[in-house]
Amino acid sequence: MRHLPLPAPTRRMLLAGGAVAAGLMMAPRIAAAQAQANLDRVNALIARMTIEEKAGQLTLQNDPFRWRPEGVNPGDTLDTNQEQTAAEIRAGRMGALFNGVGAATTRFVQEMAVRDSRLGIPLLFAADIVHGLRTTFPVPLGEAASWDLDLAERTARAAAVEGGAAGVHQTYAPMVDIGRDQRWGRVVEGAGEDVLLGNLFAAARTRGFQGDDLKAWSSLLACPKHFVAYGAAEAGLDYNSTDMSELELRSVYLPPFKAAFDAGALSTMSGFNDLNGVPTSGNKWLLTDILRGEWGFAGFVVSDYTSEEELIAHGYAADGRDAARIALMAGVDMSMKSGLYMKHIPDLVQSGDVPMARVDEAVRRVLMTKAALGLFENPYRGSDVRVERRVTGSREHLALAREAGRKSIVLLKNENGLLPLPKTGQRIALIGPFGADKVDLFGPWSIFKDARLSVSLEEGLRAAMGAGGSLTVVKGSDVEAPIAGGVETAVIAASQADVVLLAVGESQNMSAEAQSRVDIGLPEPQLALAEAVAATGKPVVVLLRHGRAVELSGAVKDAPAILATWFLGSETGNAVADVLFGDHAPTGRLPVSFPHFSGQSPFYYAHKSTGRPAASRDEGFKAQFRETANAALYPFGHGLTYAPVQYSPVRLSAPAMGWNGELTATVTLTNRGAREASEVVQLYIRDRAASITQPIRLLKGYRRVTVPAGGSVEVSLPLRFADLLFLGPDLEPTVEPGQFDVWLAPNAQAGEPARFSLTR
Incomplete structure (x- = not known):
């Protein structure tokens, strides 16, 4: 099949993560004059620095001063670790601290660097603020179920406000790894299995964290992670090796990072995994050739927690000195936790194993980022306790957490219209380990949460039901163990x-x-509890709490109504009550596919056809499991509302698209119910024949619309030439004349396609 040339702008758009990148909002750029002034200041500092001070700027350690709410203040007695860290800071041998928060101690710690060190270079304070600080929002995977980019930007902005007020300058988020194997525990931190959704959420969260002005106290430097392909670890085993073609890497796993960088992110984190035999924290091709050479990334790369030291365990470095050399020369600018850079860089430079120019380059990147954050002018940003008290856990942030929670809930099943429930007039039993729970509702990476802000399911339901409601709460079992x-x-x-x-x-x-889990089903004690409860014959509504797509079986799978409620954060109980009782209809859509069985993993909708696709379970010698079809129980994009919405056949504006042209796909939605419905119309395509085999479907756009009760709306989405591009055999963006299928559907397994031709 012959490749046809593409216009240069189109090629750049694909390298930026697809046609979607053309619409990503760019973060505000630093004015040229200010950038030059920053560079002059930084170069002057570098010229005065000793090699130990340079190594110090590339060293990141845990913050021992601000890990407690009360912090440490002048006059307090320091423990041994604090004394040692303070000495390193004052000697100029520490450039950054992480995972400490609190305005009260910020000035005290920063003064060690600004007032007591020889050059007065301010510290960079970083933290894992993944889905909120004190106010906790839904875990990223749950929030991705909202398919709401404005919401993601607003929750990241609120997290930045609370984090910035607590003296933090950088967050180790967003995680933009594509997660297609639900056995992998860190699926919970990302936006799911789809590249387009991953691109969009990466950019939205970056914009939210960084805001309009990096120098503002309420701005957090975003750090997209983990560069790169960490989400494709073999067998879904965390930290495991990754092996894939460059075509797969560039088509699936690199684009969300590029989207985040295009949105203004000025830092990134290298991964734990090795990729095709080379650990990513020692991979020059990734960290220098692609990141710097191809993309022009100007920020700095920080290792993940001791990931450069782990080059030894990988069998890629002989010892700590060798690991520091490899990582630094590959492009890792800042060493997290291991201390290898501080320990070995002076000798590496003296011996000639690392050029001074490479050290200066890394230091320049770190200092230029500090300058972009305004730390030289205002090193004490985030040290005002009054501001911290005013914004932390504010009514506005809690209201946003509640909104985010209810928009993240996905109604998977609702037989015979069991939901919504009336608030009064019936007796409700809330059964299960999460009914009264106020611990597990926050989700992982909520290390700074304020437990006092948590609203349990029980509390949320009782508040919604009022005095006239009847609610009995019974635990029944623990999460992984029975209760006598x-x-x-x-x-x-x-x-x-x-x-x-x-x-x-x-x-x-x-x-x-x-x-990581070999079985993504629910623990046996909970399944036994579900079977016993279902045997009473009473209607059951399952409220799932989870951070991945899970395998549903038995009474849980067979329940007449199922809500995917993820880990919703501080306002969990209120958010669930809002949807359960119908004050707000469910609007979420799945960002990951729920397989029938754990053994289907990794499972994702955008898989290839194979040469023997199975049209039905009756066919033999086809690409299918013995026990189930090669399909999802609940597919990507699935989500019900409280009103049934029917889709008409797709209509195209033309039977063919010309070169560099576009066409429009249209569908009519009809609501047969008595409530209005919020519907997410999803645009998928398939290239029927190409020089590189293509996925059976690929999301190219979506639109949320409201369909009035008993009414119809016509919805049109554009399909552009750039949406048809793919990476060809030479890894260059291309597109070829031929036939394409296009769907407007409620999920990745629904609907019948229309077909058009691309002509030259």
Whole structure:
């Protein structure tokens, strides 16, 4: 099949992560005069620095001063670790601290660097503010279920306000790894399995964290992670090796990073994994050739927690000195936690194993970023306790957390219109380990949460039901262990109720870093509880708590109504009550596919056809499992509302698209229900024949519309020439004349396509 040349702008758009990159908002750029002034200042500092001071600027350690709410203040007695860290700061051998927060101690710590060190270079304070500081928002995967970019930007902005007021300058977020294997625990931190959705959320969260002015106290420097392909670890095993073609890397795993950088991110974090035999924290091709050479990234690269030291365990470096050399020469500018740069850079330079120019380059990147953040002019930003008290856990942030929570909930199933429930007039039994829980509702990476702000399911339901409601709460079992007499008590409560709310799922420790699972089903004690409760014959509404797509089985799978509620954060109970009782209809859509069985993993909608696709379960010698079709139980994009919406066949504005042209796809939505419905119309395409095999469907756009009760709306989405591009055999963007399928559908497994031709 012959490749046809593309116009240069189109080629750049694909390298930026697809046609979508053309619409990404660029972060405000530093004025040229200010950038030159920053460069002059930085170069003057570098000229005065000793090699130890340079190594210090490239060294990042835990913050021992601000890990407690009260912090450390002048006159306090320092412990041994604090004394040692203070000495390093004053000697100019420390450039940054991480995972300490609190305005009260910020000035005290920063003064060690600004007033007591020889050159007065301010410290950079960083923290893992992934989905909120004190106010906790839904985990990123849950929030991605909102398909709402404005919401993601606003929650990141609120997190930045609270983090900035607590003396933080940089957050180690967003995580932009594509997650297609639900066994991997860190799926919870990203935006799911799709490249387009990943691109869009990466950019939105970057804009939210950084705001309009990097120098503002409320701005957090974004740090997209983990560069790169960490989400494709073999067998979904955290920290494991990744092996893939460059075509797959550039088509799927690199684009969300580019989207974040195009949105203004000035830092990134290297991954733990090795890629095709080379650890990413020692991979010059990734960190220098692509990141710097191809993309022109101007910020700095920080290693993940000791990831450069782990080059030794990978078998890629002989010892700590060798690991420091490899990582630095590959493009890792800042060393997190290991201390290898401080320990070995002076000798590496003296011996000639690392050129001074490379050290200066890394220092320049770090100092230029500090200058962009305004730290030289205002090193004490975030040290005002009054501002911290005013913005932390504010009514506005809690209201946003509640909004984000309810918009993240996905209605997976609702047989016979069981939901929404009335608030009064029936007896409700809330059964399961998460009914009264106020610990696991936050989700992983909520290390700075304010537990006092948590609203449990029980509290949210009681508040919504008021004095006239009837709610019985029984735990029934722990998350992973039975409770003596728990099932029996739960059965009694269910028997006396009119409807059962079954609050089951994962704990926050089950869906997190280092929490890979061979079985993504619910723990056996909870399944046993579900079976016993279902045997009472009472209608059951499952309230899933989870950080990944899970395998549903038995009574949980068969329940007439199922809500995917993820880890929703501070306002969990209120958000769930809003949807459960119908004050707000469910609007979420899945960002990951729920497989029928764990053994289908990795499973994602945008897979290839293979040469033997299975049209039905009756066919033999086809690409399918013995036990199930090669399909999802609940596919990517799936989500119900409280009104049934029907889709008409897709209509195209023309039977063919000309070269560099576009066409419009249109569908009519009809609401047969008595409530208005919020519907997410999803545009998918398939290239029927190409020089590189293409996915069976690929999301290219979506639009949320409101369909009035008993009414219809016509929805049109554009399909542009740039949406048809793919990377060809030479890894260059291309497109070829031929036939394409196009769907406007409610999920990645629904609908019938229309077909058009691309002509030259």
